[in-house]
Amino acid sequence: MHTARAFACKTLNLTDLDETPLWGYAGRTLSGAVTTAQSTGWLRVVAELPDKAHGKLWDGPKSAQELLPVAIPRPVLHRIYDWQTAGWAYRAELYQHMDATVISRSPVLEHDPALPEAWWTKLRTALDSLADTPTDRIAVREEYIRRAVPEFTGCDVGEITWSTAHGDFHWSNLGGPDLTILDWESWGRAPVGFDAAQLYLYSLHTSATASRVRRTLAHVLDTPAARVAELTVCAQVLQAADRTPFYRDLAGPVKEYLDAAYERTR
Known part of the structure; x- marks a missing residue:
């Protein structure tokens, strides 16, 4: 997951600001602060087996960004990048960085x-x-x-x-x-x-x-x-x-x- 996070930062031209990113449940996600060319952001990397990289959980954040009212307070999802390697599917989600x-x-x-x-x-x-x-x-x-x-x-x-x-x-x-x-x-x-x-x-x-x-x-x-x-x-x-x-x-x-x-x- 650390390797995947480094790859996502390089691919998306991000600078990793977080020496100790946060693990999600069961090590499925790894998240932390990054900088873009314009501002600070938050990068969340998700790992899944390729045959499970679809459906409700995989696409939930994307559909929420597209379909939910903007009045619901949540970080804006700016960009998604998908790739596969070594038998795993990965998704990098670049969010607005929130002060909360x-x-x-x-x-x-x-x-x-x-x-x-x-x-x-x-x-x-x-x-x-x-x-x-x-x-x-x-x-x-x-x-x-x-x-x-x-x-x-x-x-x-x-x-x-x-x-x-x-x-x-x-x-x-x-x-x-x-x-x-x-x-x-x-x-x-x-x-x-x-x-x-x-x-x-x-x-x-x-x-x-x-x-x-x-x-x-x-x-x-x-x-x-x-x-x-x-x-x-x-x-x-x-x-x-x-x-x-x-x-x-x-x-x-x-x-x-x-x-x-x-x-x-x-």
Whole structure:
């Protein structure tokens, strides 16, 4: 990946500014600051097996740049460059460099970030704008919901109402103090309130922030339609708890929330 990053910098006439670029999940991506002839940028390099270098995750950032409203605060994707070598497919994505700092290195929040009031206002506006964006992309499949929710939460699914979601809306994909939303690989259709539910449940270790998420997004979370979204996020956490440390740590609070908020069939 370091070799691929160096190749991308050379090919795109970039100067690498980052001696310790940031690794993505499972080493699939490597990202860091660069300079272009005009300004500072952010280079993200993605690696995938050639037969998997297509589809939702591969093209998510590109389609987000092309299709989402400009009012949703996110880095502008300036350029994409693809190549293959040594049995791997690579994609270099050159983004606008943002001044915002990622709020948490873990998807699950462990501290109160003390975000300004404007951040919360922009959060609500951004999610409302995203929810109304038409797309045929799928973030969460109905087949998964109807299988996993009863299995891992003990609750029935019922009717599902759909809207558009980021799909991976947790604290390491959010920047502050000026709201910035990162990593648009997974965006698409999901149950109404999916992003709000994920942010709330991933905040359960920090009660003050969880309460603030709930209050800010109550117009979505406190509706009957958001029930499926909450149960789906709970199922995702509990399903992965035995193999992912931050999900394992969150499993207890999620179970407590399920017991308090939902009547379970078993």
